[in-house]
Amino acid sequence: MSSIPQLDAGLRDRIIADPDAVLEDADIMRALVAANERALGHNIVDLRGIAMERLEARLDRLEDTHRSVIAAAYDNLAGTNQIHRAILRLLDANRFEVFLRDLATEVAMILRVDAMRLVLEGPDEGDPALERLGNVLAVRPAGFIEDYVAHGRPNALRQVTLRQVQPADGRLYGERHASIRSEACLLLDFGPNTVPGMLAMGSEDPHLFSPQQGTDLLAFFTGVFERAMRRWLA
Numbered sequence: 001m002s003s004i005p006q007l008d009a010g011l012r013d014r015i016i017a018d019p020d021a022v023l024e025d026a027d028i029m030r031a032l033v034a035a036n037e038r039a040l041g042h043n044i045v046d047l048r049g050i051a052m053e054r055l056e057a058r059l060d061r062l063e064d065t066h067r068s069v070i071a072a073a074y075d076n077l078a079g080t081n082q083i084h085r086a087i088l089r090l091l092d093a094n095r096f097e098v099f100l101r102d103l104a105t106e107v108a109m110i111l112r113v114d115a116m117r118l119v120l121e122g123p124d125e126g127d128p129a130l131e132r133l134g135n136v137l138a139v140r141p142a143g144f145i146e147d148y149v150a151h152g153r154p155n156a157l158r159q160v161t162l163r164q165v166q167p168a169d170g171r172l173y174g175e176r177h178a179s180i181r182s183e184a185c186l187l188l189d190f191g192p193n194t195v196p197g198m199l200a201m202g203s204e205d206p207h208l209f210s211p212q213q214g215t216d217l218l219a220f221f222t223g224v225f226e227r228a229m230r231r232w233l234a
Contacts, residue, residue, distance in 0.1 A: 026056075083217045086110045087224050096232040104136035108201075115173045115180060115202035119145060122195050135174060145198045148172065149185050159222060160215040161185040164206050173202050181206035186222040190233055199225060 015022055022028050033052060086107045093099035100118070108116045119138045148171070150157045162184050167177040180202040188197035199222070203209060 079217050082110060082112075083221050087221065090225065090228050099228070099232065100136050111201065112203075112208070113184075113201040114204045115176050115200075117172055117200040117202070119172070119198040119200060120195050121145060121197070138172065140171075142196075144171075145187070145196050149187070149198070157187065159187050160218045161187075162209040162211055162213050162215065162218075164210060165202075172200055176202070179204045182209040184209045184218055186218060186225070188222065188226050188229065190226060190230055194233060197229070 022032075029052075089102055089106050089110060090099065093102055103118065104116050108114075116136055117138050118136055119140055121142050121144055122139050123141075146157060149161055162182075164182045165180060167173060167180055170177045173180050182203050182205060184201040186199040186201075188199060190197060201209070
């Protein structure tokens with residue numbers, strides 16, 4: 001190694017005065033390591049350089065994981081706030097008609113879904129009195145909910161089902177069925193001696209609901225919705 005300085009005197013003095021600035025600059029350190037490897041030649045293994053590369057790769061992975069965890073935390077917080085706002089809106093209703101109207105409008109907007117359907121099983125399908133309550137309420141024959149959600153497979157029934165769909169008919173979403181690409185199906189239990197129920201949320205976004213997503217927040221929403229509905233069914 002030559003003892004004759006090859007750098008500009010001013011630059012050399014700044015490096016000597018503050019060597020940490022060089023050490024903290026990843027690009028400069030990579031250049032220095034590469035220059036050192038070239039000086040050593042191809043037949044010499046620089047274990048320190050290999051260790052440094054591995055440490056850099058590990059740091060990159062840790063930083064990616066850190067960013068992913070922070071992003072997931074923000075998404076979860078935003079989802080929690082969304083569910084809380086929707087619940088508060090539901091609890092504001094003082095009449096069943098208002099409850100259904102809010103469900104189809106403000107609550108659907110808060111949850112960012114394009115279609116909302118409350119399904120009850122019973123013999124009153126096509127009843128004009130029910131139809132006047134708006135298209136958010138659908139009365140279907142017994143067995144409709146299990147058939148729609150599980151396609152005849154009882155073991156596939158869960159409280160919350162998230163999936164990508166492309167409904168072939170308008171049994172649930174009516175004229176909007178052609179644009180629905182994902183949905184959340186929430187099974188409702190109103191207590192003993194009551195009809196089965198389901199709340200379906202349909203979206204034109206195929207990625208809004210998918211089986212890989214967590215269901216804790218929607219399960220909580222389902223529990224609150226069931227309790228709110230029991231007031232009106234009573």
